[in-house]
Amino acid sequence: MEKNVRARIRAGDPEAFRELFDDHARSVYNHGFRLTGDWSVAEDVVSLTFLEAWRLRGRIDVGADGSLRPWLLGIATNVARNVRRAARRHAGALARLPRAEVVPDFAEEIAGRIRDRERIALVRRALAALRQPEREVLALCVWSGLDYAEAAVALGVPVGTVRSRLSRARAKLHTLVADRSPAAAGEDREPARSRGQVSVDRTIAVRFAQENTR
């Protein structure tokens, strides 16, 4: 089944590609948000990931089994690393992408977006302590549920590298949590609405903006 899908997409079958989009757009969208912290950017990550996937479809291994999701999440990871660069590659195409109508349902989304943003902010503070490769492995293995081998495919690195990155991420996060006051840990889950301010260790309160200027 998956082999068949692989072969069809590699051969340039649009219907197979349409199904691929239906099956995995959500995963790519959420992965894009986790890496960029912005839902609008995550939409562009979706567009760009699928445009890239089509461009790179010749690299699909038709002999392999399994879902193409790890491959797509790998492309999405690359796109999210530098959205602008990816956008340039497909600038001609993107010019024709109809944009979301922001006005009508925009306000309705605000509350949800605020919560998402607060949450991702907390996540980011923790993740700021990690190097980008460790973060990507964490996002793929823990939040997108890939196994070591799938994450290795996604990132184009050996399985052992995935494993060691994840284990480094764990060690670093353990150290951070140990440094934190015990009260803070519970508050992380329901962030920052009222005075129950999350007191995250200052050393990890690195700004999103800074992260992106590296």
Next chain:
Amino acid sequence: MNANPRQALSDARADLAGLVPAPAERDLPSDRHRSIQEFVMDHIQSAPDPAPRRAPRRRLILASALTVAVAATATVVLVGVNQPEGRRGGPARASGDASGREILLAAATTAEQAPETAGTYWHVRAESDYYYLDERWIRRDGRTWFRLYGGKIKEQKSGFLLGAGAVSLQQIQTLPTDPAALREWLTAENHKRPPLTVKRSDGTLEKVSGFREEFVLSDLIALVTRLPAPPKVRAAAFQALATYPGVKSTGVTGQGQSLSIDLSRGRVHMVVDTDTGQVRKTTSFHTFDGPRVPAELANGVATTITAEWTDRLPG
């Protein structure tokens, strides 16, 4: 370490899930799912097929419109991801760090002495550290053209945005030159905004409070970054910014002095060049078009803004 990789991974996952909060998970809004899908499908079917493994077709047309939606939402960057450290609930601090205020006051002095400039089009270029490049040319009468990523220039309804909507160049040039009066004027204008009510995911409605005050701060920053305010008004805006209690110096960068302003819900960062009275970088940038949104939606990405008069419209 566990010998079984699957077990080891599941242990690691459980462990990590306990260490970092679970991130948000949501569906693409269904209309967006459709429209992005149609867009991708149209594109791949209409574009000449790049044979697999060949280099991508090179199209150097950096055409535009990448992120009108983003322009309308995400470039409004007031509050990054960091909340001011735990002063909530306690007494408000009487004043900010002196050196932060001094930076703004020094910038005010320089700005006030800068010569008046003039031209046909007010050209604003905003480039974010990570994503976005947009330029606008606003003619003196408010007629506006824009382009993204150096693409094709297009006309757009916009004008000079300040307060609750577009204002005329004449209004900008006759704004109060006293900091308190300026802030009052902006406060009054922003109170013309309708209340902002949002629907929570459980269906209940919630009023967003304090968003007008965030717009006032944002407008003050706009006056020193992206609007053709005369020297005395720019100086007043810098002075008004200096009165915010949460102003703090955060060091020196290659481009100037870095400072932050704490708000009840977050923090704004700026890099100010006191030698020229220019703001080199800010995490507060309001787009000219689309709904402007409160600080909470900010994505915290620093944006470099340059703005100046020119007599030429490109293309």
